[in-house]
Structures are given as structure tokens and as C-alpha cells.
Amino acid sequence: MNNTTRNTFRVIFLILIAGLVIAPLLASFFGGFKSNAELRINPLWLPTSWNPENYVSIFLDGSFWRYMGNSFFISSMTVLLTLIVGAAAAYVFAQIKFLGSKMILSYLLLGLMFPFAAAILPLFIKVRDLGLLDSYWAVILPQTAFGLSLAILLFKAFFDQLPKELFEAAYVDGCSYLRFFWSFTLPLSTPILATVGVFVFVQSWNNFLLPLIVLNDRSLYTWPLGMMQFQGEYLTEWNMILAFVTLTIIPAVIFFLAAQKYIVAGLTGGSVKG
Amino acid sequence: MTTTTRPAVHKRGTTDRIKKNLVSGKLAAVLLLLPPALIVFSLFVILPLVDAAYYSGFSWNGYGAPSDFVGMQNYARLLDHSVFHTALWNTAKLIIVSIVIQMPIALGLALLVYKKTPTNTLFRLVFFLPYILAEVAAGLIWSFVFDGDYGITASIFQSLGQESVYVLSDSQWAFPAIMTVIVWKYFGFHMMIYIAALQGVPKDLIEAAKLEGAKTRQIALFIQIPMIKHALVVSGFFAIIGSLQIFDIIIPMTNGGPSNSTHTIVTYLYTFGLSRLNIGFGSAAAVVLFVLAIGIAFFYQRATGKENKA
Numbered sequence: 001m002n003n004t005t006r007n008t009f010r011v012i013f014l015i016l017i018a019g020l021v022i023a024p025l026l027a028s029f030f031g032g033f034k035s036n037a038e039l040r041i042n043p044l045w046l047p048t049s050w051n052p053e054n055y056v057s058i059f060l061d062g063s064f065w066r067y068m069g070n071s072f073f074i075s076s077m078t079v080l081l082t083l084i085v086g087a088a089a090a091y092v093f094a095q096i097k098f099l100g101s102k103m104i105l106s107y108l109l110l111g112l113m114f115p116f117a118a119a120i121l122p123l124f125i126k127v128r129d130l131g132l133l134d135s136y137w138a139v140i141l142p143q144t145a146f147g148l149s150l151a152i153l154l155f156k157a158f159f160d161q162l163p164k165e166l167f168e169a170a171y172v173d174g175c176s177y178l179r180f181f182w183s184f185t186l187p188l189s190t191p192i193l194a195t196v197g198v199f200v201f202v203q204s205w206n207n208f209l210l211p212l213i214v215l216n217d218r219s220l221y222t223w224p225l226g227m228m229q230f231q232g233e234y235l236t237e238w239n240m241i242l243a244f245v246t247l248t249i250i251p252a253v254i255f256f257l258a259a260q261k262y263i264v265a266g267l268t269g270g271s272v273k274g
Numbered sequence: 275m276t277t278t279t280r281p282a283v284h285k286r287g288t289t290d291r292i293k294k295n296l297v298s299g300k301l302a303a304v305l306l307l308l309p310p311a312l313i314v315f316s317l318f319v320i321l322p323l324v325d326a327a328y329y330s331g332f333s334w335n336g337y338g339a340p341s342d343f344v345g346m347q348n349y350a351r352l353l354d355h356s357v358f359h360t361a362l363w364n365t366a367k368l369i370i371v372s373i374v375i376q377m378p379i380a381l382g383l384a385l386l387v388y389k390k391t392p393t394n395t396l397f398r399l400v401f402f403l404p405y406i407l408a409e410v411a412a413g414l415i416w417s418f419v420f421d422g423d424y425g426i427t428a429s430i431f432q433s434l435g436q437e438s439v440y441v442l443s444d445s446q447w448a449f450p451a452i453m454t455v456i457v458w459k460y461f462g463f464h465m466m467i468y469i470a471a472l473q474g475v476p477k478d479l480i481e482a483a484k485l486e487g488a489k490t491r492q493i494a495l496f497i498q499i500p501m502i503k504h505a506l507v508v509s510g511f512f513a514i515i516g517s518l519q520i521f522d523i524i525i526p527m528t529n530g531g532p533s534n535s536t537h538t539i540v541t542y543l544y545t546f547g548l549s550r551l552n553i554g555f556g557s558a559a560a561v562v563l564f565v566l567a568i569g570i571a572f573f574y575q576r577a578t579g580k581e582n583k584a
Binding site: 006010011013014017018021022023024025027028031036039040041042043044054081084085086088089091092095098104107108110111113114115116117118119120121122123124125126128141142143144145146148149151176177178181204206208209212213223224227228231236238241242245248249253254256257260261264 | 299303307308311312321323325399400402403406407410419424425426455490522552556569580
């Protein structure tokens with residue numbers, strides 16, 4: 001077998017696998033255009049007519065936008081908090097050595113090993129006792145806490161690589177540690193801030209277990225909860241459910257295409273080195 | 275503020291000024307920048323885990339202070355509960371499938387698409403797509419695929435002239451169906467880790483082997499795979515820890531049913547702990563999950579660490 005035929009076989013094989021992988025997603029997209037009766041005989045292929053009725057009715061329903069808005073707010077706040085709190089702590093570990101700093105760092109990195117799910121029952125009790133149930137903070141704060149370990153690890157590794165001469169020069173000019181953090185470290189660290197930010201955003205955007213436990217009020221539902229609610233209302237009206245799911249997938253795919261560099265870096269960054 | 279102190283500072287030597295700045299600036303930075311992380315992390319990660327251990331000794335519905343101390347009874351009940359056995363076994367199955375089926379698929383595909391060409395980039399995107407979807411969205415789409423009246427499996431059965439199978443309401447088929455979805459959902463993640471590692475394998479090594487007449491398969495087996503061992507170890511770790519925590523996909527697909535046959539540890543502790551407000555009992559399950567995760571992580575690190583040295 002020469003190289004060209006080998007490569008042709010490779011591409012054909014990959015196309016087959018890609019087809020299998022993407023088939024459920026296409027079926028969902030197509031299904032949103034079909035009537036339930038058509039879906040029953042034709043679950044996979046193109047719809048006979050591209051009738052956008054299902055999609056439009058979801059767009060016109062306020063709750064879809066409500067869910068998206070809630071998710072957007074919660075995810076953005078989680079990113080903001082994780083970046084600020086995580087970068088601040090990592091800066092201390094990277095720049096200032098003091099007695100016990102290594103121990104404190106190890107403590108904050110414990111979260112890398114802990115399964116989040118093991119904490120959900122006490123987390124529910126804690127959030128309730130703090131009076132935070134049915135508030136955005138009930139999701140934002142625990143999400144931030146559980147994202148901190150990875151954020152601090154990645155930030156510290158990045159800050160460690162910044163040239164030390166920079167700090168010495170700024171320092172001689174009378175720049176304080178705090179100001180240096182704000183006006184030098186943070187602006188120089190936009191690549192890692194973006195990587196962690198995008199990663200935290202996706203995690204929060206897709207999170208299901210935590211909002212499920214701490215949010216009862218439908219007006220606060222994030223979109224995964226809203227989607228389950230929607231499914232509970234429409235049961236076997238699969239065309240509507242598929243339209244709803246598709247509408248939530250499209251922004252995720254667009255976001256991924258726009259930010260894939262950072263997502264992949266965040267996923268593989270810590271794991272491949274070392 | 276600075277203007278009032280300036281004269282005093284000027285009188286002292288420059289070195290003194292630097293020293294003072296250093297000390298005060300350092301202290302201020304530590305006191306201002308570190309506590310937020312410590313507080314949030316302690317309050318929402320460490321304390322809940324400590325609480326779980328504490329609650330697991332009580333029979334408690336979550337209201338008032340836990341007072342009905344029952345010792346190890348929650349753990350005894352847990353170990354007696356056949357649904358918990360199913361949940362443990364299902365979780366073990368997920369770990370096995372992730373390592374034995376999912377990782378080899380991911381590795382094989384990574385070897386096929388790791389080179390930087392436009393078509394490869396496109397394939398990588400498609401293979402990675404399931405990973406970026408929310409688990410709940412993936413679960414709902416696949417519930418449709420497996421639906422006995424409307425789904426794709428149903429029409430396959432019909433075209434074969436068979437009677438339709440309600441995959442997700444069949445306790446024999448429901449969990450294999452879930453495992454299929456999990457492989458579909460996560461293989462792209464492992465593939466990406468391998469691709470990043472494969473791109474780091476020195477090219478001259480592969481060129482040299484080619485000149486010696488090595489076949490593609492031999493290069494993969496004897497050069498590339500050994501060279502990315504670290505990535506394999508890391509992805510194996512993610513596969514195990516991830517499998518221990520599977521929850522989101524199960525809820526939309528089966529919600530633990532039919533007849534409790536598709537529970538994992540996490541859906542178990544959610545269903546029997548929180549939904550029924552048996553906080554003490556559920557906490558015992560959480561402690562088991564926690565100990566399993568830490569224990570496996572520990573042994574995994576020791577085992578793979580040894581191998582790396584050898």
C-alpha cells in the first residue's frame with residue numbers, strides 16, 4: 001500500500017467516525033424542524049420542510065431567555081471572582097516568601113484532589129444556613145471555591161516565569177507589592193487569565209448538580225435546570241425538546257470555536273508538562 | 275497620605291526606606307491578597323468535607339442541630355443496601371470502560387490526527403465537540419436516540435423487522451447505553467491530551483526510525499506511545515476521578531432507574547441522601563466517595579510513579 005492510498009483509507013475511516021460522533025447532534029438540529037409525527041418515521045435525516053416553528057416558539061417564550069440570562073450572570077461572576085481571588089493568592093505565593101507560605105499553598109491546592117460531589121450535602125446545609133438558598137451567590141461562591149485550586153496552580157506557574165528583574169526595577173522606583181500586582185503582573189498575564197477564565201466559564205455554564213441543589217425558584221434557574229424543567233413539561237414532544245437543546249448547544253459551539261485555543265490550553269496545559 | 279510622611283522618610287537613608295517599604299508593602303500585600311482565597315476555599319470546600327464526616331455519624335434530616343448520634347449505623351445500612359452495591363459496581367464499570375475502551379479509542383484517533391494539517395484540525399474539532407456540550411444536553415439528545423417510540427435505535431430495530439426495544443427502560447440495556455454515551459462524550463478530551471503530547475515527540479526520532487524502515491504501526495508502538503507515557507498516566511487519572519463523579523448524564527437519561535439499576539455513587543447520594551433528606555445517611559455515602567477518590571489517587575500515583583522510574 002503506498003502513501004496516498006493509505007492516506008485515503010485514513011480519511012475515509014475518520015469521516016465514518018466523525019459521522020458517528022456528530023450524528024446525534026445533527027439529528028437534534030434537524031429534529032427541531034420536524035413535527036412530532038415526522039420525527040417518528042424519520043428521526044435522523046433532513047426534515048421534509050424546514051419549518052422553524054418550534055425554534056421560534058422557544059425564542060418567543062420568555063423563560064428561555066431568563067435561563068440564559070441567569071446562566072450568563074452566574075458564569076460571568078464566577079469567572080470574575082475566580083480570576084481576582086485566585087490571581088491575588090497566586091501572586092503572594094509567587095512573589096513573597098514567608099514562614100508557612102508553602103503549607104498554605106499546599107492547603108489551597110488540596111481542592112485538586114477532592115471530588116466536588118462528596119461535598120454537596122453539607123454544601124446544601126451550609127448555603128442554607130448562610131441564608132443564600134435561592135440566590136445567585138449560592139452557585140457563584142461554591143463554584144469559585146472549587147475552581148480556586150486549579151486557578152492558583154496555573155497562575156502561580158505563570159507568575160513564576162515572569163522576569164524577576166522587572167519587579168526589582170519597579171521596586172527601586174518605589175512601586176509597592178500591591179501596585180506591582182495591579183499594574184504589572186495582571187496586565188502581563190492576560191494569556192493565562194484568558195485560559196483560566198474561559199475554562200471556568202465553560203464549567204460554570206454547564207454545571208448542573210450545584211444549581212439543582214441550591215436553586216428552587218424557577219426564575220433563578222440556569223439553563224441546564226431550565227432544560228430539565230422544559231423536558232418535564234413536554235415529555236414526549238421530542239421535536240420541542242430537541243429544538244430547545246439545539247438552541248442551547250449553538251451558543252456553546254460558537255463560544256468554543258471562538259475560544260478553542262484557550263479551552264484546549266486549559267485542558268491540556270497542566271497535564272502534559274512535567 | 276504619602277505627602278505627610280515624606281519628610282520623615284527623607285531623613286532616613288535610602289536603604290532604610292527600601293527596607294521599611296519592603297516590610298510594610300509585603301505585609302499589606304499578604305494580608306490583603308491571601309485571605310479572600312483562604313476564606314472562600316475553607317468555607318465552601320474544606321468545611322463541607324469535614325461536615326460530611328461529622329454528619330455521617332447522625333440520623334439527621336437536615337433541620338435543627340444533628341443530635342441523634344448513631345455511630346457507624348449509617349455506614350452499616352449503606353453496606354447492606356443492594357442499590358448501593360449496584361451504584362458501586364456501576365461506578366467501577368465506568369472506570370473500566372473509560373480505561374479499556376475509551377482511552378484506546380482516543381489514542382488511536384490521536385495517532386491518526388495529531389499532525390498539523392487543515393483536515394486534521396477539522397476532525398479534531400468534530401471529535402472534541404461532544405466534550406464541550408453540557409452533560410444534561412448530551413443526556414437529553416441521547417434519551418431521544420434511545421427512545422423506543424421515536425428514537426434512532428427504534429427505527430434501526432424496525433428496519434431490521436424487529437420489535438422496538440425501550441433501551442433506557444430495560445435494566446439490561448440501560449447502563450450499557452449510558453456507558454456508550456460516556457465514551458462518546460469524553461473520548462475527545464483524552465484525545466486532546468494525547469495530541470498535545472504527540473506533537474511534543476521529537477520529529478527526528480520518527481524520521482530516523484522511518485529511514486531504518488520502521489512501519490507506522492511500529493513507530494506508534496515503540497516510539498510514540500512510550501514517549502507519551504506521562505500523558506497516558508495523567509489521562510488515566512482523569513478518567514478514574516471523572517468516572518467516580520458521573521451524575522449529570524444519568525439524571526436526564528434514566529434518573530437512576532429502571533428499578534434503581536443505573537445509579538452511580540453520586541446519583542445514589544443525591545437520590546437517597548438529599549431528595550429524601552437523609553443527610554446523615556447521604557453523608558456516609560459522600561465519605562465513601564471521598565475515601566475512594568483519595569485512596570485511588572494515592573495508589574494510582576504510587577503505582578504509576580514506580581513504573582516511571584523503572
